[in-house]
Amino acid sequence: MRQLPRRNTTCVIAGGGPSGIVLGLLLARAGIEVTVLEKHADFLRDFRGDTVHPTTLGLLDDLGIFGRFEQLPQSKVRRVQFPGADGKEITVADFGRLPLRHRYVAMVPQWDLLTLLADTALAESCFTLLTEHEVTGVLRENGRVVGLSYRCPDGVGEVAADLTVACDGRWSTVRRDLGLEAKEFPVGFDVWWYRLPTDKRVGESLLPRIHEGQVAIGIPRRGYLQVAQLGRKGEDALLRARGIEAFRDAAARIFPELAEDVGRLDSMDAVKHLDVRVDRLRTWHSPGALCLGDAAHAMSPVGGVGINLAIQDAVAAARILARPLGAGSFRDGSADRFLAKVQRRRNSPAAIIQAVQRIMHAAAIVPALRGEFNRPPKWFGTMFAKMPFLSALPALVIGIGPRPEKAPAWARRFAPPPQHNNS
Secondary structure, three states: OOEOOOEEEEEEEEOOOHHHHHHHHHHHHOOOOEEEEEOOOOOOOOOOOOEEOHHHHHHHHHOOOHHHHHOOOOEEEOEEEEEOOOOOEEEEEEHHHOOOOOOOEEEOOHHHHHHHHHHHHHOOOOEEEEEOOEEEEEEEEOOEEEEEEEEEOOEEEEEEEEEEEEOOOOOOHHHHHHOOOEEEEOOOEEEEEEEEEOOOOOOOEEEEEEEOOEEEEEEEEOOEEEEEEEEEOOOHHHHHHHOHHHHHHHHHHHOHHHHHHHHHOOOHHHOEEEOOOEEEEOOOEEOOEEEOHHHOOOOOOHHHOHHHHHHHHHHHHHHHHHHHHHOOOOOOOOOOHHHHHHHHHHHHHHHHHHHHHHHHHHHHHHHHHOOOOOOOOHHHHHHHHHOHHHHHHHHHHHHOOOOOOOOOHHHOOOOOOOOOOOO
């Protein structure tokens, strides 16, 4: 392949996901030259985390783009409910009880969110996004990472940088090339994502369902229900061998109110498999390089917190790294201590959330998949009915999480006031 001229930048980021684009946007607003390499031509994916939590909504507000975000197709989840032993819904998380500007979780296709963030970043003169540029490895000089190699439709090339940041997900090429050791936690289930088209109104709450060894979460959307169906790890081939009719029957049993709509599932090609992993790097950084988001800590889909945790990583990293990057302190390695500071800031929130997820795996999900747990006990529903304020605690964990981050002052923008048409 043709060798392309070497590019030079201050910070090169592998991956145009939530952490990569947000980090690039924030650093660009600090006047730092940033180049993001994204291997795909656009942000469309078979499945991605679509939950935008209250802390992220507040960040969008601070960045001056919440008004544009509100124009995106979305549904607003204001509570999480479970069917109780008496058949009544138990509200276990009520986001309306949080003392925040935006007290709901917005369900937005992630490609729409990423497109909005990327368009906002591209308005900054210091930001460059290179799509169809697949990272193939890191560049090293004298034991230090000094950039990335890539391939694209025009050939192969390199981007030299003072700092390299891996935001390329749980299967990170950069993380693998750095040889960083991860602590892995066993997970006994996987997730299958599919859309269940429906003309029925499905409300403004998540729909967790447990039925005879089946577990699923329905996410209300305009015109369809986005479903995350959980099953035992390693059963993807068996699920597909059973065929679409068996899959439709299972969907009708777990969402009986939508039984008339399951026939609109065309084939098993519409069902996407996610191999669930939970791990965390022991060290997030190497001389000249840093890992963030799923590249540093692969999360379970439980709670839908992965995207928001990744964005929080990016905000913290931008605040800590902008000054030394602007001063050129990473060129000789004198600022590498700031990489450790990012890990110290963000390792505990990741560890806490993963611990909560693993408790949920062991206490509810795995027993439910074994058919040993069908719904919360009666006392559980009685407790929330008598003390509804308890629903603020799960909402706090999901909607805010440990150690929420705020946009640095230099990255904030005030959105223009809405235009009113008086005609």
